[in-house]
Every structure is written in structure tokens, then in C-alpha cells.
Amino acid sequence: MEKKKHTIKDIAQLAGVSKGTVDRVLHKRGRVSQEAEDSVKQVLQQIDYQPNPMARNLKNNKIYRICVLLPDPNQDLYWIPAMEGIKDAINEYKPFGVTIKEHLYHPYDSASFHEKCDEALGSAPDALLMATTNQKGFVGLLEDCKRKGILVAFFNNYIEARKNQTFIGQDLYQSGRIAAQLIEKFVADTAKVAVVHIDKEQHMQLKEEGFRSFFEERKSSNTIISTSFDTDPESETLREIKSFLATHSDISGIFITNSKAHIFVECMKEHRIVVGYDLLEQNIHLLKEGRIDFLIHQKPKRQAYLGIGYIAEHFLFGKPISDQNLLPIDIVTSENVVYYLD
Amino acid sequence: MEKKKHTIKDIAQLAGVSKGTVDRVLHKRGRVSQEAEDSVKQVLQQIDYQPNPMARNLKNNKIYRICVLLPDPNQDLYWIPAMEGIKDAINEYKPFGVTIKEHLYHPYDSASFHEKCDEALGSAPDALLMATTNQKGFVGLLEDCKRKGILVAFFNNYIEARKNQTFIGQDLYQSGRIAAQLIEKFVADTAKVAVVHIDKEQHMQLKEEGFRSFFEERKSSNTIISTSFDTDPESETLREIKSFLATHSDISGIFITNSKAHIFVECMKEHRIVVGYDLLEQNIHLLKEGRIDFLIHQKPKRQAYLGIGYIAEHFLFGKPISDQNLLPIDIVTSENVVYYLD
């Protein structure tokens, strides 16, 4: 009773040829007379034929293999959500014949990184999903993948994706601007604000640039200072932070450029506007207590999940894969945090 | 070379029976000896068999029909994004044999609503996606669907979903609380804030309740007043708003409970903290100009898209459908608005 979708057989019948000929026209395999080709193409123009993805994939009957290259979440808890996203994706795409293998390296051990790289590439996967890090040998790895025709997807920090690559993440510069905007709304016109880097990494610089750019555009008379702390075992981090706070008691807004806001905030006695990153348990706790005002959510779980998803649906259903997928920069407060968890 | 997925044939071989018997066990169709059933079930326990969704669906070969019941976006521009989401979903799921038919009724014409209801239900679809409205006959419609076994999904405003129903949207009460939190952070401890309803509808009440609850919990000494305006052609809306502003010049924060913040804000001369809803073009313009501070994004496009998506994937791949899908309440500023557009 329902007009069912057109099939190759239908087209063949309408064009007065066999399904083999239609197939040859569709796939441009040649061996078709001009006459037959024309009549098939005419039919194709009239009906809009879209091949049945189910049938196509069933015939394909390929097991797609995706390798994930990630710092071990047991070593750096930051990666736990990403791992969860990957687990979700595994469950979602397993029935479709997508297999995913995780290769977890030690975050601060270059040898481990290379070992896992070799392990992953050695298994000659169809695609590789990896967190962007500033590990040495990163560029070489990419070239290797390109040579071997392995599709690469990154997530986490921004990297410019080239051909056969895709990136899932946020615009870090812009997230710095958002932090600035939130703080600027709160503090007095002449207030002093601080950019705080803890265990500085490269991506934080972009955030600071974005942050400063916002104030500069406003031609505000706010003072912006920036500072860094390290949490090396040998350094007395907490004392340094407290000392900083003591000598800068006139600061009224603080932007902490990574997930470690909780370390800094625990040292603060009186309230100041605080904007940080990431929904770590400790950060959420402080958010709910009102000691952190806003957290910018980088959505590592979703990034990882989408990374797998884009790859899988590209292989399975031939969906186009775009080289850049910038996710919204979500502003999280104690009142809406619950919707962003898991 | 790759361990390919287990098939019914594999199971049959392992259990020493034919695929027909395995099929009967899997679908509990009976006509299987205890002995055969045990041996198949034992194999099933050892390997974790998941049927190939592609093959299943290919054989099914059913055209799923979804009807969408929506106010005409030409009459009320609010519904344009929802329509876009539906168009996207159509493109996405068409190749899988999902057909979607839109039934657009005139938003303020009850007769038109009923006509389109009958039209939609008359075509005996597999599922119905509709925007929640307070049209009369709404409850009757739902019972009709239930009786006919039609899966129903709602989006837009909250409604408690029952069996065979699903809801996609936001917690309105909570969104009011978020508005309150944003305003409370900005204004002085004793400041006066206003809740403004324009063309009052039922859902706005929930938002106001949430808004007030936040201030009450804080035991703040802020004063909260609420007021309503109508944009009937005969009422002099703008004059009334201006008059309100003149007599309440001490208000420092304003919460406008629907997408019509732009109407109110256009009447404001000096800046006050303004929180509104929805990414209408006019609102975005004012956001960028700094005359609106925050917009709460209700994501009508995504709601509609997800509505179709949940239904389609339920039918196609047997994904479970949950009765409530609360989307994050996104806080939008001029700096992150770009990521939420379309």
C-alpha cells in the first residue's frame, strides 16, 4: 500500500535493461552502450534513487577496525570521561560490525606513547582516533597514517586537520573570550583580574590570548595579570598560591585555564569571581558551594563519542566527514550542571 | 583475518542444529525440543550474539511512516527552527525507508488544528511527533493514538509522558532558576528585579516559579515583581512597557519568560541585566549589541530533530525509547552564540 522505495531492479525495468547494466551505469564501470546508458540515466533523473544503505552494507560485510590512542585514564583522571564516551560508542556500533581497540599510553612517558603508536598502527586499522597531545613524534605518526591511508580523527585540543583527517573539539581562543565576558560582567570597571595557569601546557596560551582580546576590544580599564603554578611533587604549590593571593588581595576575577581550578580555589578564603574548565568532581563540588562561579565545559566524553561516531557512520553509511567539528562552548553553573553530567 | 561477527548460521553449527531451530529459540516460537533449546541457549551464553541490524532491517523491508503535527512556521516564525530540524531528519532517515509527512495547522485556529489531527491520524502512521500546545482536544488525541498503537513523541514544552510516549525538551522550572542565578550574580544584594511575561502562556508560570525559588532559597533581600504585557494589535504594547519602565526605574535585572525579550528591550533606554529565551534573529542582534546579556537556548531545532531520530532509530534498530529526554539548558552570550546557531 505504501509506495516502497525504488530499487535497482525497478530502474532496470523502467529503463528496459537488466540490473547488471544499471549497476554498471551507477558505478561507472563502463561496458555499457551509449543507448543503454542514456535510458538508465533518464530514469535516474526522473526518480531520485538512493541506494538502500542496509543492503549495501550487508553485502559489504566488512569489519571496520578503529584504534583509539589515549593517555591511560588510570594515570590521568582527566581522560575518564573520554573513555566513557568511547565505551558508549563501542556499544552503539558493535552490532554494525565496528570493532574498537584502545591503546592506552602513559601520559608522561614518551616511550610508552611510541610503543602504543606502533601497536596501533601495526594492526593496520581502518581509522585512528586520538587525543591531541604534544608528544614528540606526533607529526611522524600522522604522516605514517596518511601513507597507509588510515583515516585520522583528533579530539581534545585544537589542531588543524588536513586531508583524510577530522577534528572534534572547541575553539580555545573563543573559550578564553567567553571567560573574559563572564568576568567582565561581574567586576567593577577598574577591577584587577588574573589569568592563572596551573601546570602550563601549550593550549592555555590560546585561552589567555582570547581572554585578553576581549578586554582589549572593550577598551576597558581593567588590569589583567597572569601567573603560573606547578604541582610538581617537589614544589610547594599551595604555599605559593596562598602567597600570591596575599600579595594580590585586590584581584576580583580569576580565570583558571584548565581543569585544575579546584586546586587554586581551595586556597582562596574570600569569594572572587572564578571561571574554570571541566566538570571534574572537585570542580563541581566547588561550583555547587558557590566558590566557583562558572565552568566551561569541554565535553571530552562527547568529543570522543562523536569521534568514533563520525568515523563509523562514514564507513557504514558513507556519510561525509568534515575536517572540523567545533562543539558549542557550554557555560555551566551550579543550576544547569546536572544536564551536562554523563 | 578478522574475527567476523557471529551469525545465526554459526550458532546453528556450534549447537549442532539447523538455523531454523536457532531462529525458533531466539524468537521463542516454540516447537523446539528441550534438548535442542538447551544446546542453543548454551551457545548463546558463550558467545554474545547480537543480530545484524542491517540484515534484520533489510528483511523487514517496512516503510515507517511518521506524521509531524506542528503550527505552521509561516504563521508563527517561532517554529521555523523546528521545521528545519525536521527537514534535516527527513534527509537523514529517508534512505532507511522512513517517510515523514508534515501537518501544519494554524497556530490560533482550533478548527485547523483538529482538521490536521484527523488528517494525520487518518493516514494511520506508525508514529506521531508533535509540538506540545494547549490546544483543546489534545488529550483526546493522545487517547486516540494510544488506542491505535501509534507511538507519540512530544517536544517543546514539558508534558508528562506516559506509556508509548516520549518527551524531548527542557525543564522549564529549572531554566527559571538559571535565569535567577545569572541575574543574582550581577545585581546588588538589595536590588529590585522583574519577571516580565509577554503574551502570557501557561509554561511561563513554571519559569517564574523557578525564578522565585532561587531567590527564596538564597534568602536574598531582593525584591521581585512580575508583570505581563500583551501584543494584541489593539493594545498599545510599547507605550505600556515604557510607562512600566518609567515608574520602575529602580529595577536592575529583568527576566523575560519567552522569546519576546526583543520587544521589551527595544523600549529600554539605559542598560539593565536582561535574561531572555531563544535565539531569534532580533534577540541575537540585541545580544551582540550588549542590550541583552543572556539568552537561554531551548533548542527547538534539535528537539524536533531528536524527536524524529529517536522514533526512527527505535523502529529501525530497535533502540529503546525513553519517556523523558531533558536537554541541557544552554546559557548563550554574544561570545558563544555562533556555536548554537543552526
Next chain:
DNA sequence: ATCGAAAATGTGTTCGAACACATTTCTTGT
């Protein structure tokens, strides 16, 4: 005209699940 090669076209099989149908095995009453 006739053969051979190349070009054109048609046929058949596969993927995995689902189900209709065919066949075998078992049970029961006489």
C-alpha cells in the same frame, strides 16, 4: 559468409535475519 575477439548485456550468488514451507521424527490409539 564465417570465425574470433571484443563489447554489451543478462544471470546468479552472496551477505544475515526472518519466515514460509518441506521433511523427518516421535507419539498415540487401534
Next chain:
DNA sequence: ACAAGAAATGTGTTCGAACACATTTTCGAT
């Protein structure tokens, strides 16, 4: 013990696309 009927089990076909393979047609060279 044997037929009849029920129960158990096996076989075959279908869905749509893809591709291997079989068959037919065309055309040039002799």
C-alpha cells in the same frame, strides 16, 4: 505393529546492492 497426527527439525526464499560470471550481440578481418 502401523497409520495418523503432532511435534521437531531442516530447507529454501526473500529483502537490495554488489560483483563474479555466463551469455548474447556486434563488428572487423579473412
